[in-house]
Amino acid sequence: MSEVPPSHPRYASLRTREKVVEGVERGITGLNGLIAQGRGEALDYLIGERTTAAAEEAERAAAAILLLAERPVLSVNGNAAALVPEEMVNLANKINAPLEVNIFYRTEERVKKIADLLRGLGAERVYGEEPDSLIPGLDHARAKAARGGIFDADVVFVPLEDGDRCEALVRMGKRVITVDLNPLSRTARTSTVTIADNVVRALPNLISLVDEMAGLEEAELRSIIEGYENRAVLRRSVEEMISHLADQFSALDE
Numbered sequence: 086m087s088e089v090p091p092s093h094p095r096y097a098s099l100r101t102r103e104k105v106v107e108g109v110e111r112g113i114t115g116l117n118g119l120i121a122q123g124r125g126e127a128l129d130y131l132i133g134e135r136t137t138a139a140a141e142e143a144e145r146a147a148a149a150i151l152l153l154a155e156r157p158v159l160s161v162n163g164n165a166a167a168l169v170p171e172e173m174v175n176l177a178n179k180i181n182a183p184l185e186v187n188i189f190y191r192t193e194e195r196v197k198k199i200a201d202l203l204r205g206l207g208a209e210r211v212y213g214e215e216p217d218s219l220i221p222g223l224d225h226a227r228a229k230a231a232r233g234g235i236f237d238a239d240v241v242f243v244p245l246e247d248g249d250r251c252e253a254l255v256r257m258g259k260r261v262i263t264v265d266l267n268p269l270s271r272t273a274r275t276s277t278v279t280i281a282d283n284v285v286r287a288l289p290n291l292i293s294l295v296d297e298m299a300g301l302e303e304a305e306l307r308s309i310i311e312g313y314e315n316r317a318v319l320r321r322s323v324e325e326m327i328s329h330l331a332d333q334f335s336a337l338d339e
């Protein structure tokens with residue numbers, strides 16, 4: 086594995102890429118995870134590799150929903166396991182939620198490796214190795230879910246979910262919070278709250294917000310949720326992308 090010097094101007098982005106490559110080498114991330122990461126990098130470049138104001142608003146709404154949830158579950162796929170495993174466990178423990186391994190190209194070996202990784206980092210409850218129910222409307226391999234986990238959850242936090250599964254969870258009546266750098270993807274448009282931010286920034290932000298907002302009254306949390314409109318926030322995410330591009334475009338003349 087090559088060592089990127091911290092002085093490199095794109096250190097953070099290159100380290101993130103290396104973590105996904107390491108995930109593949111350790112057998113926790115599928116090969117298609119590399120392609121997903123590449124798409125994410127391109128979109129992150131377009132927003133200037135920073136958390137936009139729109140993403141911050143989505144993160145606040147997500148923190149409020151997680152704090153008020155009765156049965157929240159955090160879903161972990163191969164890319165999240167490579168990029169933010171400690172943060173996923175930390176968030177789960179803070180809101181007393183189980184984690185569920187939920188991967189697109191399921192192999193039992195990979196599910197076990199991710200579950201072991203999460204347990205090794207201090208996760209108390211990890212579902213996914215023995216799914217005992219099916220999410221309606223998906224083909225068998227993708228439909229697998231666990232009772233006590235995603236199947237029974239009222240709120241699912243699922244960074245980097247695929248559009249079909251996201252739709253199926255919403256159809257089951259769940260509130261779905263996703264992290265997806267593409268504000269125009271099906272996942273982004275279907276979710277209750279879409280955080281159009283890099284998962285490596287979104288998770289630390291969410292953890293700080295959960296800490297900060299844990300002391301708020303229930304009514305205040307409810308009003309944050311009621312005032313949140315995902316489509317409007319997605320439109321603003323696209324506008325922020327356009328405006329960043331316009332700035333870069335103008336800078337070509339300097």
Ligand code: ATP
Nearest residue numbers: 121122124125247248265266267270271272283284
């Ligand atoms: P959909 O089914 O929702 O339309 P898709 O098929 O376009 O999604 P996938 O290939 O399933 O997309 O998943 C990749 C998605 O994850 C892309 O939209 C990409 O922007 C996003 N993504 C990849 N890496 C990251 C990351 N580190 N942080 C946030 N989002 C990411």
